[in-house]
């Protein structure tokens with residue numbers, strides 16, 4: 001899975017491209033955690049625009065980063081979920097703790 | 112009634128998770144499923160194969176077998192491993208139950224399989240392995 005990182009103020013935006021499963025999760029997890037530490041950022045936005053497959057491994061990746069970010073008082077948002085991925089997140093009860101935003105701008109404004 | 116079947120075997124490498132779900136989806140596509148139905152099958156297969164690899168074989172090497180059959184408009188998928196087995200299947204199937212929280216597992220795999228397919232059966236024996244049997248009927252036929 002390909003990851004693109006960008007930074008807006010104290011928010012890190014990770015744009016993922018490809019399929020998020022157990023195989024790709026390990027690398028995704030390590031790369032995001034490295035960037036969080038490297039940039040010393042506060043908030044995190046997951047941009048799912050180009051993710052076309054995700055299973056429960058993705059729930060673990062998102063919740064794991066959520067724990068890390070909120071430990072230091074930061075906020076996490078998700079944008080652009082395809083319907084099949086949204087259903088996996090819904091099952092995992094993820095929207096009880098993390099909000100989905102229409103786009104990156106809306107997420108940043110709400111932080 | 113129309114019948115067809117296939118079987119694949121592959122080593123328990125995480126690289127094969129994507130391979131397995133795509134193969135099963137390709138086999139299922141002869142039933143003219145909707146995009147949503149096909150993505151449900153892919154996700155369920157991915158869950159079962161991932162479980163075989165990380166829990167069944169605990170990332171050591173073993174063989175994962177997938178048997179698929181079609182009867183009329185019904186797809187049956189069996190995912191089989193000869194790994195460590197599940198002690199308490201009822202507990203394992205509970206939403207949010209995971210034996211490996213330290214691996215950032217969420218305990219939602221069986222719930223995903225149950226929700227995205229019509230039926231789910233789990234047969235398991237300690238030290239012998241696990242067989243997950245899922246079925247789904249496609250409306251579009």
Ligand SMILES: Nc1ncnc2c1ncn2[C@@H]1O[C@H](COP(=O)(O)OP(=O)(O)OP(=O)(O)O)[C@@H](O)[C@H]1O
Nearest residue numbers: 056162163166167203209210216217218219220221
């Ligand atoms: N093939 C298997 N062999 C041995 N144990 C298994 C197997 N499949 C599942 N289990 C056991 O059942 C539990 C629940 O499985 P489930 O897929 O629901 O959650 P998980 O794999 O722990 O987390 P997630 O799938 O959300 O990443 C696992 O934690 C594991 O203990």
Ligand SMILES: [Mg+2]
Nearest residue numbers: 158162220221
């Ligand atoms: Mg699982």
